[in-house]
Amino acid sequence: MELTLPPWASVLAVVLATFLFLGAVFGRRRRPSMNLPGPKPWPVIGNFNLLGSLPHRSLNALSKQYGPLMRVHFGSFPVVVASSVDTAKFFLKTHDAAFIDRPKMAAGKYTTYNYSNIGCWRQARKLCADELLSARRIDAFEHVRREEVRALVRDLHASAGRVITLKEHLSTTSLNIITRMVLGRKYADKAGVASGGAVKTWKEFRWMLDELFLLNGVLNIGDWIPWLAWLDLQGYVRRMKQVGKMFDRFMENVLEEHDERRRREGDAFVVKDMVDRLLQLADDPNLEVKLTRDRVKGFTQDLIAGGTESAAVIAEWAISELLKNPETLAKATEELDRVIGRDRWVTEKDIPHLPYIETIIKETMRLHIVAPMLSPRLSREETSVNGYTIPAGTIVLVNVWTIGRDPELWDAPEEFRPERFIGSKIDVKGQDFELLPFGSGRWTCPGYSLGLKVIQVSLANLLHGFEWKLPHGVTKEELNMEEIFGLSTPRKFPLQAVAEPRLAPHLYTA
Structure with a gap:
């Protein structure tokens, strides 16, 4: 059958061909000189043709050919990729100040209030460390984490013997912990969303969070070939605008509820959660950098999304690896029985006395690091390293996934040990640059301490309270361990498992 094109198609083809030619010519002229090794770029697209659906693995393969410090081109932009401890230390520690800036991407504009979130605004990190995520404030919410982990084990106990999708339970727990700490109450559960606005159901709320994480991790062509941005060839910008508007309606509703309580209580008002504190700081005329309403919403969105995803992803990967390695699982439960006993649950105070559980968490973070490539940095000034020149305006990526699998650092790096x-x-x-699940330097994740506590106490109690099995007929060799790429790197296929109680029945209903 012959394909008939509409009359405008030939005109569009000529226009695009002209754009591609001009982009190749002028893009080549704009590129700063760089003598780093790397693959030869194609006109316009650069080295995009070498990237698969898992860019961290593609760049890992290229680093084996070109070395731990190489140059690639993403569209019109030169990108330096660091894939070793020494090169990571150069960018994240030795010359941290020279690489402190962040490139402006469409996701930051449309999903984080025009770069108003924690990840885009440097002063925000100090505010988080001093005000929102200090050790004192995190400790004050220990009861919230304890109560929600107990709710998790009750929920799993009710599903005992049945095949469950573990990520759903873990995400619910993480989200409830974060929303109680940040927003003052549970804003979502499986019955629905307790806040009006853009989302009405738990499924929609989960979709909104998943979409946010995906879109903040994609390689959007318009970011790297700016003169093609208007076409939105992948449809990502349209999706970014949609989820950004949904989140904004949700956040406005949250802030209005908190403003209403402040007005209602007047002089008797007491700060109960992180949004209360942010709104209080926004009224402070002496604050070094003005905390606008958009920044309050950007902060809040970051705390909810970041705190929900990372803990659930790590715990799911840990259980997955333990199901493939039953000897390791047996060692973990032996330690729990010996240290905790079978008459109570694990508390946060018990964690320092559970060293083997700690090794499981570290090994999971090494093998299944949530963010395989740290957030991109932008050089402020020309810098030299090992005889190579890195011009100002160069984007830098640190591939911590590769570092976690470096055979010079780790014996049998592909194995879970x-x-x-x-x-x-x-x-x-x-x-320690051999293991950077939360980054390093001035862009270290400000919530790593909280995230670590949630991972530790939830995983310890999952292992203490239940015997874990794969569904009937599924062998450990058949358990698929593929991942998908985004701002985080979760399992491609959510883990299906069976949890059987291993403690006294009354503990699950207490």
Whole structure:
């Protein structure tokens, strides 16, 4: 059958061909000189043809060919990729100040209030550390984490013996912990969303969070080939605008509820949650950088989304690996029985006394790091490293996924071996460049301490309270361990598992 094109198609083809030619010519002229090794770029698209659906793995393969410090082109822009401890330390520590800026991407404009969130605004991180996520404030909410983890085990107990989708339960728990800390109450559960506005059901709320994470991690062509941005070839910008508007309606409703309580209570008003504190700071005329309403919403959105996703992803990967490695699972439950006993649940105070559980968490973060490539940085000034020149305006990516699989650092790096961390001083707080699940330097995740507590106490109690099995007929060899790429890297296929209670029945209903 012959394909008939509409009359305007030939005109559009000529226009696009002209744009492509001009982009190739002028794009090449604009590129700063750089003598780093790397693959030869194609006109216009650069090295996009070398990136698959999992860019961290594609860049890992290229680094084996061109070395731990290489240059690639994403469309019109030169990008330096660091894939070793030494190169990561160069950008994140030694010359942190020279690479402190962040490139402006469409996702930041349309989904984070025009770059008003924690990840785009440097002063926000100090505010988080001092006001919202200080050790004192996190400790004050310990009862919230305890209550929601108990709710999780009750929920799993009610589903005992049945096949469950674990991520759904973990995400519910994480979201309830975060919304109680940040917003003052549960704003969502499986029965529905307790706040009006853009979303009405739990399913819609989960979709909104998942969409936000996906769109903030995609390679949007318009970001890298700016003169094609107006076409929105992948449809990402349209989706960014949609989810941005949905979140804004939700956030406005949240802020209005908090403003109403402040007006109603007057002089008797007491700060109960993080939004209360943010609104209080927004009224402070002496604040060094004005905290606008959009910044309050951007902060709040970041706290909800970031706090929900990372803990659930890590815990799901940990259970997945333990199901593939039953000997490791047996060692974990032996430690829990010996240290905790079978007559109570694990508390946050118990975590320092559970070193093997800690090794499992570290090994999971090494093998299944949530953010395989740290957030991109932008060089402020020309810098030299190992005889190579990195011009000002160059985008830098640190591929921590590659570092976590470096055979010079790790024995049998593709295998799940928590024992490698027994007696090791390697931590996850950003000072040990072999393992950077939360980043390092001035862009370290400000909520890492909270996220770590949620991961530790939830995983410990999941292992303490239940015997975990794969569904009937599924062997450990058949368990699919593929991931998908976005702002986080969750399982491609959510884990299906069966949880059987292993403690006294009365503990699950207490």
